[in-house]
Amino acid sequence: MTTKPRIEPLSPRKANPLVRAMYRCTKRRFGEVPEPFSVIAHHPRLLLANAVHEGMLQSASRTLPATVRELAVFWTARTVGCSWCVDFGTMLTRLEGLDIDRLRDIDDYASSPLYSGDERAAIAYADAITTDPHTVTDDQVADLRRRFGDAGVLELTYQIGIENMRARMYCALGITEQGFSSGDACRVPWA
Structure with a gap:
């Protein structure tokens, strides 16, 4: 945990309202905002696509134990x-x-x-x-x-x-x- 990512996480102050709302949701779910999420937030549309995909993937993955x-x-x-x-x-x-x-x-x-x-x-x-x-x-x-x-x-x-x-x-x-x-x-x- 000693290195910093190559692209700094986007702070809530610099984020648009949608990204800030997404930060609140992930913090509520996981206790903190996952760093990949806050790095990808520099590209809000990609962040949204990723969040939708991850949610759908979790929902769809029910065949395997x-x-x-x-x-x-x-x-x-x-x-x-x-x-x-x-x-x-x-x-x-x-x-x-x-x-x-x-x-x-x-x-x-x-x-x-x-x-x-x-x-x-x-x-x-x-x-x-x-x-x-x-x-x-x-x-x-x-x-x-x-x-x-x-x-x-x-x-x-x-x-x-x-x-x-x-x-x-x-x-x-x-x-x-x-x-x-x-x-x-x-x-x-x-x-």
Whole structure:
């Protein structure tokens, strides 16, 4: 939490009324305004598009069990190296009522008894999508289709793809952990 983003967060004083209203909503929901939100606020239309998309994505993602989805997204964020995504994702996992202690053992997911077969398959898929070059196989997708059905595979693929986009974008912008998982979310200077 020692670095500053490459583009300073937009303060409420400089924000238009819509952005200020969005800040209030996110602060009410998460306790603080997420830094990516306040950085993207320099482009209000993009911020609005992002907020609508994230809300719709959350609403639509109901096919997979939450643990499967959240573990795959967490793995993706860690693989890309986005400390903000790991921090925020850990908080979301906790808020979903899931066991965040299992995240400490995620490096051993393939052999750990803490992870189910479905969770292992989803994490392996996240790894195959996120690594360069991509290593997704036909057998892997066929296995996921048996486990989750076509809609589940599409949801999983979309969630992993979106997390890749988020993580790479936030890393490029220099956005780092904000303290959401520790309960110390206070880095946005005006929050």
